[in-house]
Amino acid sequence: MxxxxxxxxxxxxxxxxxxxxxxxxxxxxxxxxxxxxxxxxxxxxxxxxxxxxxxxxxxxxxxxxxxxxxxxxxxxxxxxxxxxxxxxxxxxxxxxxxxxxxxxxxxxxxxxxxxxxxxxxxxxxxxxxxxxxxxxxxxxxxxxxxxxxxxxxxxxxxxxxxxxxxxxxxxxxxxxxxxxxxxxxxxxxxxxxxxxxxxxxxxxxxxxxxFLEDFEHDRAIQHLIDGTEFISHTIHSVAIIVNSQNPDRIYSQAELAQAADYLLQYKVDASYAIGLVGPDTIGISARTMGGMYIADVMHLFNGGGNEHSAAARVLNTSDVELVKRELLKVISREEFYAVKSTILEQEVENLEKDSEAVGENDFHQPQDGTKQIVKMKICTAAGC
Ligand SMILES: [Mn+2]
CATH class of the missing domain: 3.90.1640.10 (inorganic pyrophosphatase (n-terminal core))
Structure with a gap:
């Protein structure tokens, strides 16, 4: 009990x-x-x-x-x-x-x-x-x-x-x-x-x-936020932040979290900030007001969290765009949203089938039916 x-x-x-x-x-x-x-x-x-x-x-x-x-x-x-x-x-x-x-x-x-x-x-x-x-x-x-x-x-x-x-x-x-x-x-x-x-x-x-910031720290976060892309998917909208201009810049997990938090002031189901947190480690910070099951999404990257804050760490890679592409595949899955788009569900399923066919090497299918990304060695991020 x-x-x-x-x-x-x-x-x-x-x-x-x-x-x-x-x-x-x-x-x-x-x-x-x-x-x-x-x-x-x-x-x-x-x-x-x-x-x-x-x-x-x-x-x-x-x-x-x-x-x-x-x-x-x-x-x-x-x-x-x-x-x-x-x-x-x-x-x-x-x-x-x-x-x-x-x-x-x-x-x-x-x-x-x-x-x-x-x-x-x-x-x-x-x-x-x-x-x-x-x-x-x-x-x-x-x-x-x-x-x-x-x-x-x-x-x-x-x-x-x-x-x-x-x-x-x-x-x-x-x-x-x-x-x-x-x-x-x-x-x-x-x-x-x-x-x-x-x-x-x-x-x-x-x-x-x-919570006051020093100028340099705040600039780093605002610069990261400049790289935001809003992804529309059926009735959903997700913000993904990647510093594509300067992908080698190393952030703290807290900076990624702050950037993801910042995006929650817009109408999105969830926000994700992706960035290098070490020379060969990528951090993902996820935030939501409740529209998306972000802890489950981060779990696919061996991370975790709770209903509103989650995070993951992807080890042995510095390719932020690759992690972004993996995340894009995952967020196209209707099951991760609190409010489901029923009309378009079939269409999404078809889309998923297509995208899985393209990237099938990136996934394996464990016995319990959940999909986990195994291509990269990953571990949970510290804090969220
Ligand atoms: Mn806490």
């Missing part, structure tokens, strides 16, 4: 209380949601009188100003260990609490290798599970909650804790990030939680300031 957050509140308290130490693991390429949730769990640990540390070691030079500032504050104010340091002085009853992540390919290698040596692995997340997801009974995963920071704020309330002003701003920043500033994946509960954080001292102005 599905666990309620109330059940999870007791479970988390039990697991933390029974632990020697708690290692808090956010996903790699931390964002406001992962940082806010990490700090939130650290506060819950100290509320329960338990020592803990946050495990991360991120490159700050590719971070935008807001996240870099928060990251540096966390380094100063909390115990933070690099993943490689966790192996030292380990105790039998040490546990791991993973926040905003449940997949083994989105946590540092050094932690993944050591996972079996921890007495418990607890997961607090809002992303869809797949074959990369770590198996544990100690979890709360809810895809309809806006963000991990929303879950943390609700847990704080249940534990009788009140976040200070700095933390309220950070938790609200996590919610803002994952809801595109309350424009998507937002319901009455999300707004109530946002209001609660404002009562605890969060300021919309402060949070907006955390």
């Amino acid at each position: 599905e666990k309620s957050l109330k059940d999870f509140k007791s479970l988390l308290a039990n697991r933390i209380s029974g632990a020697s130490r708690v290692f808090i693991i956010p996903h790699i390429n931390v964002d406001f949601d992962a940082l806010g949730a990490s700090v939130g769990v650290a506060e819950i640990c100290s509320h329960l009188g338990k020592s803990c540390c946050i495990v991360m070691n991120e490159q700050t030079n590719t971070m935008s100003v807001g996240i870099r500032g928060v990251y540096e504050t966390v380094l100063k104010q909390y115990t933070v260990l690099a993943p490689e340091q966790v192996i030292l002085g380990r105790k039998d009853q040490d546990i791991v609490v993973m926040v905003d992540v449940g997949k083994k390919n989105l946590i540092p290698d050094a932690i993944r290798e050591q996972l079996p040596t921890f007495s418990r692995v607890v997961i607090l997340d809002h992303h869809k599970e797949d074959e990369q997801t770590i198996q544990t009974k100690d979890k709360f995963v809810n895809l309809t909650t806006s963000s991990t920071c929303e879950m943390i704020t609700r847990l704080f309330k249940m534990y009788g804790m009140k976040p200070n002003k700095w933390m309220s701003n950070l938790l609200l920043a996590g919610i803002f990030l994952d809801t595109n500033k309350l424009r998507k994946n937002t319901n009455e509960k999300t707004l109530e939680i946002a209001a609660r954080l404002i009562r605890c001292g969060a300021s919309i102005q402060d949070v907006n300031d955390l």
Whole structure:
């Protein structure tokens, strides 16, 4: 049976209380949601009188100003260990609490290798599970909650804790990030939680300031957006962003995500930003207001996500146009849209048959009937 957050509140308290130490693991390429949730769990640990540390070691030079500032504050104010340091002085009853992540390919290698040596692995997340997801009974995963920071704020309330002003701003920043500033994946509960954080001292102005860009960073995103192509397909419209002018430019996954987010202000079922994120790795970031099953689309590229945000990484290639062509084939499939075009369905099926005939080497047909692209070695992107 599905666990309620109330059940999870007791479970988390039990697991933390029974632990020697708690290692808090956010996903790699931390964002406001992962940082806010990490700090939130650290506060819950100290509320329960338990020592803990946050495990991360991120490159700050590719971070935008807001996240870099928060990251540096966390380094100063909390115990933070690099993943490689966790192996030292380990105790039998040490546990791991993973926040905003449940997949083994989105946590540092050094932690993944050591996972079996921890007495418990607890997961607090809002992303869809797949074959990369770590198996544990100690979890709360809810895809309809806006963000991990929303879950943390609700847990704080249940534990009788009140976040200070700095933390309220950070938790609200996590919610803002994952809801595109309350424009998507937002319901009455999300707004109530946002209001609660404002009562605890969060300021919309402060949070907006955390999202301020430096000029160069913003130019990079706007330049990427200049490469947008709007693809019309039956009753659907999808925006795909590729920097065809300068395909060798390397972006951060966060920049791709921001570009995809930006496109949601237009009438599209979904937006996808494709770009190099390493010399031989291509990132895809997908966003939707709910018109398209983007987590399923990204799953075909071995990525994943939730109803509104998803991502994937394509390894061992630097050909962004090739990835775009693969994506174009996938988005022509009616099954990935929430509202189906029934009149044209047959026509689409025929089109699909044609396109599959042309590109049949790109697909294989597993037993379960789903199609997966196997031509390229691919893995899930960190965060979405
Ligand atoms: Mn999140």
